[in-house]
Structures are given as C-alpha cells and as structure tokens.
Amino acid sequence: MSNNPFPLSRAELLQAYRTMRTIRDFEERLHVEFAKGDIPGFVHLYAGEEACAAGIMTHLTDVDRIASTHRGHGHCIAKGVDVAEMMAEIYGKSSGACRGKGGSMHIADLAKGMMGANGILGAGAPLICGAALAAKFRGDGGVGVTFFGDGASNQGTVLESMNLAAVWNLPVIFVVENNGYAESTSVDYATAVDSYVDRASGFGVPGVTVDGTDFFAVHEAAGEIIRRAREGGGPALLECKMIRFFGHFEGDAQTYKAKGENERNRETRDCLKLFAARVTDAGVLAAADLALVDREVAALIDDAVAAAKGAPLPLPAELLTDVYASY
Amino acid sequence: MARKISVKQAINEALDLEMRRDPSVILLGEDIVGGAGAPGEIDAWGGVLGVTKGLDAKHPGRLLDTPLSESAYIGAAIGAAACGMRPVAELMFLDFMGVCFDQILNQAAKFKYMFGGKARTPVVIRAMVGAGFRAAAQHSQMLTPIFTHVPGLKVVCPSNAYDAKGLLIQSIRDDDPVIFCEHKNLYGHEADVPAESYAIPLGEANVVREGRDVTIVSYGLTVHRALEAAARLAREGIEAEVIDLRTLSPIDWDTVIESVEATGRLVVVDEANPRCSIACDVAAYVAQHAFGALKAAPQMVTAPHTPVPFSPVLEDIYVPSADAIAAAAGRICARARAA
Numbered sequence: 001m002s003n004n005p006f007p008l009s010r011a012e013l014l015q016a017y018r019t020m021r022t023i024r025d026f027e028e029r030l031h032v033e034f035a036k037g038d039i040p041g042f043v044h045l046y047a048g049e050e051a052c053a054a055g056i057m058t059h060l061t062d063v064d065r066i067a068s069t070h071r072g073h074g075h076c077i078a079k080g081v082d083v084a085e086m087m088a089e090i091y092g093k094s095s096g097a098c099r100g101k102g103g104s105m106h107i108a109d110l111a112k113g114m115m116g117a118n119g120i121l122g123a124g125a126p127l128i129c130g131a132a133l134a135a136k137f138r139g140d141g142g143v144g145v146t147f148f149g150d151g152a153s154n155q156g157t158v159l160e161s162m163n164l165a166a167v168w169n170l171p172v173i174f175v176v177e178n179n180g181y182a183e184s185t186s187v188d189y190a191t192a193v194d195s196y197v198d199r200a201s202g203f204g205v206p207g208v209t210v211d212g213t214d215f216f217a218v219h220e221a222a223g224e225i226i227r228r229a230r231e232g233g234g235p236a237l238l239e240c241k242m243i244r245f246f247g248h249f250e251g252d253a254q255t256y257k258a259k260g261e262n263e264r265n266r267e268t269r270d271c272l273k274l275f276a277a278r279v280t281d282a283g284v285l286a287a288a289d290l291a292l293v294d295r296e297v298a299a300l301i302d303d304a305v306a307a308a309k310g311a312p313l314p315l316p317a318e319l320l321t322d323v324y325a326s327y
Numbered sequence: 328m329a330r331k332i333s334v335k336q337a338i339n340e341a342l343d344l345e346m347r348r349d350p351s352v353i354l355l356g357e358d359i360v361g362g363a364g365a366p367g368e369i370d371a372w373g374g375v376l377g378v379t380k381g382l383d384a385k386h387p388g389r390l391l392d393t394p395l396s397e398s399a400y401i402g403a404a405i406g407a408a409a410c411g412m413r414p415v416a417e418l419m420f421l422d423f424m425g426v427c428f429d430q431i432l433n434q435a436a437k438f439k440y441m442f443g444g445k446a447r448t449p450v451v452i453r454a455m456v457g458a459g460f461r462a463a464a465q466h467s468q469m470l471t472p473i474f475t476h477v478p479g480l481k482v483v484c485p486s487n488a489y490d491a492k493g494l495l496i497q498s499i500r501d502d503d504p505v506i507f508c509e510h511k512n513l514y515g516h517e518a519d520v521p522a523e524s525y526a527i528p529l530g531e532a533n534v535v536r537e538g539r540d541v542t543i544v545s546y547g548l549t550v551h552r553a554l555e556a557a558a559r560l561a562r563e564g565i566e567a568e569v570i571d572l573r574t575l576s577p578i579d580w581d582t583v584i585e586s587v588e589a590t591g592r593l594v595v596v597d598e599a600n601p602r603c604s605i606a607c608d609v610a611a612y613v614a615q616h617a618f619g620a621l622k623a624a625p626q627m628v629t630a631p632h633t634p635v636p637f638s639p640v641l642e643d644i645y646v647p648s649a650d651a652i653a654a655a656a657g658r659i660c661a662r663a664r665a666a
C-alpha cells in the first residue's frame with residue numbers, strides 16, 4: 001500500500017497487532033480458566049497494557065535483554081517466548097518454560113533475552129544493569145530494558161540502579177508501567193512527585209512520558225531512546241500511562257476502583273481497539289486482515305491450553321533437580 | 328468467653344486489643360488498609376490476605392499504608408520503636424526481607440547491644456511464611472532459621488489461633504524486635520480463643536500431646552503434621568510426645584530436654600531447608616545436653632535442600648509430611664526395640 005503514514009510496514013503492523021492480540025487472548029483465557037479453579041497460584045494479568053510491551057519489544061531482538069515483573073506474561077509474549085510453553089508453565093507442567101518450577105510469576109527464556117518475570121518488586125532493575133554491562137563488555141550492541149510498576153518505582157533498587165546506569169553510562173531503558181495502582185493503593189498516594197521523568201532526571205537519566213495505551217506513541221518514544229542507548233547515549237526512562245483491566249491478581253474484588261472504571265476503560269482506552277481503528281482508518285490494514293490474525297491467535301491459545309492441560313506433571317524426582325549446575 | 332475463630336481473626340483481634348490498650352501501637356505496611364488514594368473504597372484490602380481488615384475504622388489514623396519501599400518503612404518502624412512507639416509492621420511475605428534486611432539485621436537487632444543497653448526497639452515485623460500457596464520460590468520460604476540465627480531478634484511462629492493471639496499480644500508488649508511468622512496455610516485454621524486479652528510468654532513451648540516413646544519437636548504448620556503422625560504411631564503402639572516450640576528465639580530448651588530425657592528419642596520437624604535449620608539446632612542441642620538419655624540418633628525431617636517449587640505436585644512433597652514424620656519416629660523406635 002502506497003500511503004502508509006506509519007513508521008512500520010504492513011507486515012510489521014500486522015506483527016504488532018498479532019503480539020497484542022496474543023497477549024490479550026492469553027490473559028482473557030487465563031481469567032476464564034483461573035475462575036474454573038484449574039490454575040494454581042497467583043496470576044497477575046497484563047490485559048490492557050499490551051501496547052507498552054508490543055511498542056517497546058518491536059525494537060528489540062534476542063540480543064537485547066529484558067527484566068520483567070510479577071505481571072510478566074505480556075513481556076514474555078512480546079519478547080518471543082513460546083506461548084504453549086508459557087501456558088504449560090502456568091499449569092505447573094513439566095513441559096513448561098521452566099519445567100513447572102516457576103509458574104506464572106517466574107517465566108523466563110534466557111535464549112530470547114527474557115531474564116525472567118520476578119516476584120520481588122524492583123529486583124529487575126539491578127539485574128538489567130548487569131545485562132547492559134555484559135552487553136557493553138561484549139560489544140554486541142544489546143540494550144537492557146527493565147519494567148516496573150508505579151508501585152515498584154519506589155523501591156530503592158530502582159533508584160540505585162538509575163544512578164548506577166547513569167554513572168556507568170549503561171544502555172538501560174527503565175520502563176515505568178504506570179497503571180495507577182499498586183495492588184489496591186493508588187499512585188497518587190504512594191508517589192509524591194507527579195512525574196517519574198523528573199525523578200529520573202535527578203539521577204541524570206533523561207525520560208519521557210507517553211500514553212501507554214497508544215501503541216504508536218510507545219513505539220516512537222521507545223525507538224528513540226533505544227537507538228540512543230545502542231549508540232552509547234546511556235540510560236533513559238520511559239513512563240507509560242496505562243490501564244490494567246483486571247484486578248491486581250485473579251480473585252481481587254477490586255473495590256478500591258471507582259464504580260464502572262473497568263467498563264469505561266474497556267470502552268475508551270482499549271489499546272487493541274485504538275490500534276485497530278488507527279490502522280483501518282488509515283486504510284493500511286483491512287478489518288479482514290485483523291480478523292484473520294484474531295482467528296489464528298484464538299486457535300493458538302486454544303492449542304496452548306489443550307496442550308498444557310494434557311501435559312504430564314513433573315515427576316517427584318524433579319523436586320531435587322536444577323538446584324545447582326551439573327557437570 | 329471462648330469461641331472458635333481462625334488464626335487470621337485471632338491476629339486481627341490481638342492487634343485491635345493492643346491498639347486499644349496502648350496508644351503507642353501503630354500499624355504500617357503495604358495495603359494494610361488498602362484503597363489509599365484510589366477512587367473506590369478505603370479499607371478495600373486490609374492487607375494482602377485481609378488480616379488487618381476493619382482495624383482502620385476502629386483506630387482512625389493509626390494504620391499507615393506505605394509505598395512499596397520495605398527498606399524505608401521497615402526501617403521507619405524500627406526508628407519509631409527506638410523513639411517510644413510500638414509499631415507493628417507488615418512485611419507481607421517474609422521472603423521480601425531481602426529488600427530490608429539491613430534494617431532488621433544491622434539496625435533493629437543490634438541497637439540494644441551496641442548502645443550498651445540504652446536503646447529499646449519494640450517493633451514487631453509480621454510476615455507470612457511457608458509453602459502451600461502455589462506461590463513459588465520467592466513467596467513460600469520458611470526463613471525462620473535466618474532470623475533465629477541473629478542475636479537480638481526474637482522469632483515467633485504460632486501453630487494455632489489461640490497461640491497466635493496470645494503470642495502476638497506478648498510480642499507487641501515485648502521490648503525487643505520480634506519477627507512474627509504467620510504460616511499462610513494456617514490462616515483459616517480455627518481454635519477456641521477467649522475474647523479477652525491474654526499474653527503467652529515468649530520462650531515457652533507447648534506440649535501438645537504427651538507420650539513416652541519418642542519426642543517430636545516442631546513449630547508452625549508442621550505441628551499439625553506431627554500430631555497426625557503421632558495419631559498414626561499410636562495405632563502401632565508407639566506413643567509420641569509432640570512439642571510445639573511456638574517461639575524459636577528465645578527457645579524453650581528445658582521442655583525439649585525434659586521430654587527427650589523421658590522418651591530417649593527425638594524427631595525434629597522443620598519446614599525450613601535442612602542446612603543450619605531449627606531442626607539442626609534442636610538436634611545438636613539435644614545431642615550435646617541429653618546424650619546420655621538418647622536411645623537412638625536424633626532424626627531430622629525437613630524440606631529438601633531446594634527452593635520451593637511451583638508445580639502443586641512438587642510443592643506437596645516439599646513440606647514434611649505426616650508419613651515422613653511417622654516413618655522417622657517409627658524407625659528409631661523399632662531400632663531401639665530391636666537393640
């Protein structure tokens with residue numbers, strides 16, 4: 001198509017949509033399966049925040065590393081972790097991405113540059129400084145991206161890491177996924193400054209705030225700071241203002257939210273709907289193109305769930321494996 | 328007046344009673360009220376599992392939701408304690424102690440000693456411990472030995488609602504920093520609990536079952552598994568005495584030694600990893616102080632030396648089972664009989 005106003009090709013746009021749709025369907029499906037009681041443990045859903053993961057990860061390859069959060073499914077999918085392996089992991093099966101040892105909160109695939117979801121808030125920031133340091137030593141051009149919520153942004157580890165990354169001029173991108181809540185506590189209560197950009201600049205780290213429900217805004221801002229980091233320009237912060245459609249974890253009654261908040265957000269700030277409207281209005285992709293992706297993704301998720309349910313459980317002996325390196 | 332209430336309710340009641348009694352008691356922690364600054368309900372959560380729910384209305388202004396900054400707010404609780412308050416800080420999961428351990432290890436635990444006895448840090452740090460929630464390796468650990476190792480800290484781990492209430496009340500009144508460990512799989516466990524206030528001294532174990540053949544020592548969730556094992560052993564003609572330590576620091580050596588001197592056999596059950604555990608500690612102490620009374624080598628039944636796995640099938644075999652406890656006890660009783 002000749003008149004493409006976007007900085008991405010048709011194929012890239014379709015891929016971005018596929019990523020977001022895969023995350024959304026993965027999460028919506030987990031919501032349903034969790035309610036049936038089939039899924040063990042804590043599950044924190046990313047639905048509503050897809051544009052952030054997709055917008056950033058579009059710029060990354062396997063040489064780039066990310067450190068994720070307890071709400072990590074979206075980051076995993078956008079970074080290319082196998083969806084079926086993720087699903088099996090969440091079901092605690094031995095075919096899972098971490099052989100059933102980690103579950104939802106700890107999915108990792110180092111080969112894809114995914115250094116793990118993390119159950120400890122703020123723990124990803126120092127780790128990603130290390131990843132960026134390694135990239136610098138190796139000279140492989142890789143960058144490190146760490147994600148953390150508005151809540152976790154208040155952890156000392158995050159602030160110390162900003163300073164370290166600035167002092168060592170590391171190629172690190174600090175991404176604040178500001179969905180307004182840390183569990184039940186609002187960002188307005190827990191963070192005394194209005195802008196994470198101001199906070200980062202106190203460490204000598206430049207930053208930018210974008211509408212995290214707008215894939216294109218995230219994509220553009222991330223592209224710039226990632227390019228800068230790759231070229232030796234040092235760390236930067238990206239704040240994405242976004243929405244989480246579900247509770248903090250599955251089972252959360254969400255009484256701390258305003259009445260009708262989730263419904264309103266789904267109507268007006270759904271990043272997938274916004275993306276679809278933009279690309280179809282511009283005439284770059286047709287509704288049918290998106291519908292085809294929808295069908296393919298639906299089948300992918302169905303298969304992943306079926307495979308996960310049918311997969312074998314870990315054997316008792318696996319309790320004792322993987323504690324130490326074996327030679 | 329006693330009624331059946333859960334461990335969770337017992338803890339809530341202890342906090343309520345102590346706040347009523349002593350205006351210097353304050354509570355702080357993440358989401359312990361819940362909904363702060365959010366457009367919906369205040370007191371939406373009452374802590375991640377609802378333990379402090381309802382207390383905000385009863386004690387306005389004395390429950391402080393905190394930002395996610397454990398170093399800062401656990402440290403602030405310790406500092407406030409050193410200045411005359413009696414803060415009870417909720418660390419949510421004890422696993423998060425990594426974030427704020429300096430404040431606990433090098434500040435709270437050391438003030439009294441380093442300052443020549445001039446400081447007091449009457450802070451209680453409440454946190455969930457233990458496996459069983461399918462919460463994987465960073466939310467399921469039994470870290471009691473790490474704290475027990477540190478002089479200056481007191482470590483409490485109740486196994487039932489009655490003890491939880493009495494021990495927490497005592498912990499709040501105690502002038503030392505107390506790590507109060509709540510097993511997440513016991514929150515729903517119910518027992519007869521008096522409505523009025525009572526304190527259980529720290530450092531007094533509870534003999535929860537009497538028996539002459541073998542002493543089984545444990546604390547927290549595994550006390551219940553030990554009791555199950557004892558019931559099974561009784562059917563085989565072995566009478567096990569079961570001791571619930573209740574507090575790990577200080578620890579009630581007298582009750583343990585007295586029991587082992589009578590039974591001649593010891594099984595220690597600990598949900599913590601085996602190395603440098605409470606199990607090791609008790610076994611070593613008994614070996615040193617009651618060697619002459621022992622008819623068999625002390626047995627330790629613990630979690631394996633691995634992180635806590637996520638998959639339910641693995642997690643279920645991680646925590647010491649009644650089977651394993653009964654087998655260990657049966658083994659030394661049989662060996663002793665054969666000899």
Ligand SMILES: Cc1ncc(C[n+]2csc(CCOP(=O)(O)OP(=O)(O)O)c2C)c(N)n1
Pocket residue numbers: 070071119120121122148149150151152153177179181182183248357395397419423426
């Ligand atoms: C060190 C630490 N403290 C507390 C928690 C418990 N916890 C898990 S998620 C969460 C809220 C996180 O909020 P935010 O960082 O804004 O991320 P969001 O959940 O909104 O994505 C809390 C308090 C934890 N996992 N680790």
